[in-house]
Each structure stands twice: as C-alpha cells, then as structure tokens.
Amino acid sequence: MNCYHMLTEMRDIIGEKTASHWGDDGLLRKINFSQRQRANELMSVPGDWLLASEDLTPAASVITLPSNCVKPVHLEETTSHCPISIGQNIRDRRISGVSGQTIWDQVMEAYPLGNTLVVCIDSYTTGVTLWFQRRVPDLHCGIESSVAASTLGFHLANHPVFVADYYKGSYVEVMDATTKAVEIRSEITGYTAAGVATITGTPVDTDLYGTISELPEEAINLVILDAALAAMAKPSAALDPKYFEYLLALRKEAKKDWKRFITTRISGSNRTRITEYE
Secondary structure: OOOHOOOOOHHHHHOOOOOOOHHHHHHHHHHHHHHHHHHHHHHHHOOOOOOOEEOOEEOOEEEEEEEEEEEEEEEEEEOOOOEEEEEHHHHHHHOOOOOOOOOOOOOEEEEOOEEEEEEEOOOOOOEEEEEEOOOOOOOOOEEEOOOOOOOOOOHHOOOOOOOOOOOOEEEEEEEEEOOOEEEEEEEEEEEEEOOEEEEEOOOOOEEEEEEEEEEEEEEEHHHHHHHHHHHHHOOOOOHHHHHHHHHHHHHHHHHHHHHHHHHOOOOOOOOOOOOOOO
C-alpha cells in the first residue's frame, strides 16, 4: 500500500474525507511518527529485517558511515574478508595504532566516533564492507508536479525532506488523478534537495503519487491505526467514546500481531529434526 492510500484510509477512519482539522501535511507527520516507532521496534529484534551493506574506503583509518546507517553491525575487509571487530565506544580502542597490523598478527579493531568508525591501525586505507541497520525514510504523497521526462516533482506543500538522495532507493506509485489507477511504479534512482525525484516513466501534471514503506507490509495496518488515533485525540476533539474504544481495541490487537510477526523470521522449526531411522 502506497502512502497516498494510507492517507486516504486514515481520513476514512477519522471522518475527514476532505480536510477539516487536519491537512495532508499534518496527517503525514502522524503517519511518519508511527512508522519510525515500527522501524525502531524492527531493529530491536532478531531477524536483520533492515540490514544493508556498502563498500567503503577509509581515509587515514577513518570510515565515514553511510547517511542511512543507524547502527553498524559487521565490518570486514572487502577483498580478504578479514573481520574488523567494532567496539562499543572509544574506551574500547587500543592504546596506540599499529602500522601494518593484519588479521594474522592480531584481530583488527574499530571504534565508533560521531558518524564514523576509526580503525586502530595507523594510516589504514584498505577497502572495507560494512553491514548496518538502515534508516527507513519517511513516507510522502501528494499531487505531483512534473518538471521534465522521467522526473517526479514532490508536493512541496506537504513538506518532503529537502536532503539530496533522501528518497533514493524507495519505490513510488503514480496514479491517475481521476481514476486513481496506478500508471507508474518505479524505484526512485535520484532525488534533489529541491524535491525532484528521478524515476522510470513520465507522469502527467496533477497526477497523484505515494511512496511505498520499506517496512514489511504487515506493519501498515498498525501504522495507520496508530496515526489515526493520534489525530483523533486532538485537544477539544468531539469523540464518539464507543468508536474510539473500538479503534483502541483494534490497535491493541494489531500491535500484538506485529510483535508476534517480528519476533522471528523463521516459521515453525528452525532446524531439521530427525524423528526416526530406517
């Protein structure tokens, strides 16, 4: 389900098919707040749901972390595959770097410092591969404003993130404004700080669009219910207590289902069990 459909479903729940108290930008903030909570939950359980890897080149022993890196998981040399142990903090570093240290002499180590990892070997520049928990980008939707072929202009009034390449790698669906039929589904291969994405296909001005969450699809119901309840519980809201209680019960069950789902990625037994011999 893309973000536009999530927003539409949320408006149905809160009883605002057309904006009244909440504009689209306000509801998008609620959706993204809930999505970030689900992403944090996903990163705190086994399964490596959001694991990614990237080849990096250290500069004078300093490895700059990718911009979407939340937590480093594993580090090794790209060619030799020699592991580099990652310490918890600077207090775990060796007292001094050792020139030319290799895995055969002593285990290599690195420690986190700001948005970098520092390898405890002097002038270390060997290429490395980093596995890390990646950040889930915020969702966005609105009325597209195409500026050229193969581009999608984000709806600026809905406040997209104005950081270059922020949405790169995400998928987006573009829909006809009248029929709501999906005309384009494409990976975003580039994104400028001005809010223009590069996609495959050329939308028409005033088409609708919505990015697709990088969380498992099983999270979407909880994200919508959580965001809708947050929107309904606004100050001085005239709530139907029974309806509000019903939504609270739905969210409670959705959260239980979500927690059960992310506990493990393996269904049933995680090994082969020999039950009898011939």
